[in-house]
Amino acid sequence: MRKFLGFLVTMATAALLIYSTPEMPNWGDPNSPASTHVSPRYIEKADTETHTPNIVTAVLADYRSYDTMGEAMVVFVAAIGCIMLLRRRQHK
Amino acid sequence: MDFIIAKYNYWIYIILMMIGLYGMIAKNNLAKKVVGMTLFQTAIILFFISTSVKSGGATVPIVMGDPHLHGHVIPGTVHAIQYLNPLPHVLMLTAIVVMVATFGIAVALLMRIYKRYGTLEGDEIVEIRKQEAAL
Amino acid sequence: MIKKHDDLIVETLARLLTPFIQAFALYVLFLGHYSPGGGFQGGVLVAASFILLIIAFDLEKTTERFSEKFNVICNGGGVFIYAGIGVLCILLGGNLLDYSVLSKILPVGPEEARALGILGVEIGVEITVAACLVSIFIDLASKGENLGGS
Numbered sequence: 001m002r003k004f005l006g007f008l009v010t011m012a013t014a015a016l017l018i019y020s021t022p023e024m025p026n027w028g029d030p031n032s033p034a035s036t037h038v039s040p041r042y043i044e045k046a047d048t049e050t051h052t053p054n055i056v057t058a059v060l061a062d063y064r065s066y067d068t069m070g071e072a073m074v075v076f077v078a079a080i081g082c083i084m085l086l087r088r089r090q091h092k
Numbered sequence: 093m094d095f096i097i098a099k100y101n102y103w104i105y106i107i108l109m110m111i112g113l114y115g116m117i118a119k120n121n122l123a124k125k126v127v128g129m130t131l132f133q134t135a136i137i138l139f140f141i142s143t144s145v146k147s148g149g150a151t152v153p154i155v156m157g158d159p160h161l162h163g164h165v166i167p168g169t170v171h172a173i174q175y176l177n178p179l180p181h182v183l184m185l186t187a188i189v190v191m192v193a194t195f196g197i198a199v200a201l202l203m204r205i206y207k208r209y210g211t212l213e214g215d216e217i218v219e220i221r222k223q224e225a226a227l
Numbered sequence: 228m229i230k231k232h233d234d235l236i237v238e239t240l241a242r243l244l245t246p247f248i249q250a251f252a253l254y255v256l257f258l259g260h261y262s263p264g265g266g267f268q269g270g271v272l273v274a275a276s277f278i279l280l281i282i283a284f285d286l287e288k289t290t291e292r293f294s295e296k297f298n299v300i301c302n303g304g305g306v307f308i309y310a311g312i313g314v315l316c317i318l319l320g321g322n323l324l325d326y327s328v329l330s331k332i333l334p335v336g337p338e339e340a341r342a343l344g345i346l347g348v349e350i351g352v353e354i355t356v357a358a359c360l361v362s363i364f365i366d367l368a369s370k371g372e373n374l375g376g377s
Binding site for chain 2: 018044054075
């Protein structure tokens with residue numbers, strides 16, 4: 001029963017997603033919305049403004065470094081969570 | 093035919109994502125649910141990476157600099173059509189690390205559950221909890 | 228718990244490979260400005276070298292060299308370096324994580340100051356990611372019956 005219901009939900013979600021694919025941009029379309037909004041400015045200005053030829057590094061650690069700081073904190077909190085869940089001290 | 097060639101990548105991600113969703117819903121074992129969650133995240137990562145592709149000779153988003161300028165370029169000579177979209181790469185780089193972190197927390201929780209109940213099957217844990225509540 | 232197993236070839240290879248993996252991790256970190264790489268990838272490589280040591284030897288022998296107390300200090304220390312660089316930018320009169328104001332204390336122009344700020348931030352990320360992955364692996368591999376360490 002649970003497997004049948006799960007299959008039904010999965011198929012309904014897949015049908016909805018496949019129904020929406022004609023609205024998505026084509027494979028490799030240079031004029032897709034994702035490639036025309038902010039990324040041209042990053043590509044054209046990154047090396048001039050930050051002297052970092054790797055645009056991914058420039059965007060990761062300079063333009064969006066606040067994002068990356070929160071993400072480093074996520075990793076830190078995950079490690080602290082594992083320590084709190086699993087680590088036990090020896091009773092002396 | 094053009095439609096299929098232009099859109100088939102989305103169908104691959106949808107199939108992968110639905111395998112993960114089915115695993116999360118229908119499987120009884122908690123470890124298999126975690127595997128389903130990881131598959132789901134992998135499908136989303138592949139989808140985002142595929143939105144960064146630009147056909148027509150675009151290369152990886154590392155600016156090819158002028159050797160006379162210590163590897164840098166003259167301002168204004170870089171055009172967006174030459175390089176792939178760097179933004180999905182950045183977002184997915186952080187998402188992969190978050191995926192590792194959530195996987196670690198999930199496995200730690202599974203270890204605690206196995207220590208407490210002696211099993212990872214969802215319905216058996218529910219039975220044990222009912223018996224404990226009745227006591 | 229990962230027990231020690233006496234296999235000379237595995238132990239010797241792990242002992243030989245570890246410094247090269249860590250040197251390559253530093254290469255990936257510092258070449259992150261010019262080639263694919265950066266803090267996350269380098270941190271995962273450093274963590275992989277320690278995990279190789281834990282698998283080839285046992286947990287106690289590795290935690291003698293890289294103790295759990297130092298590991299937890301590194302966990303927070305990387306985030307502290309990252310946030311410290313951000314706060315330093317505020318103290319020098321800019322916005323949070325606006326590295327161009329670092330040119331006031333460094334002998335370079337604003338653009339090079341941004342590149343150096345990126346490098347400092349990536350070092351913080353590398354320390355955090357490496358220590359956190361090793362910490363998660365130690366916790367999972369010891370099944371919770373941990374030795375205490377510190």
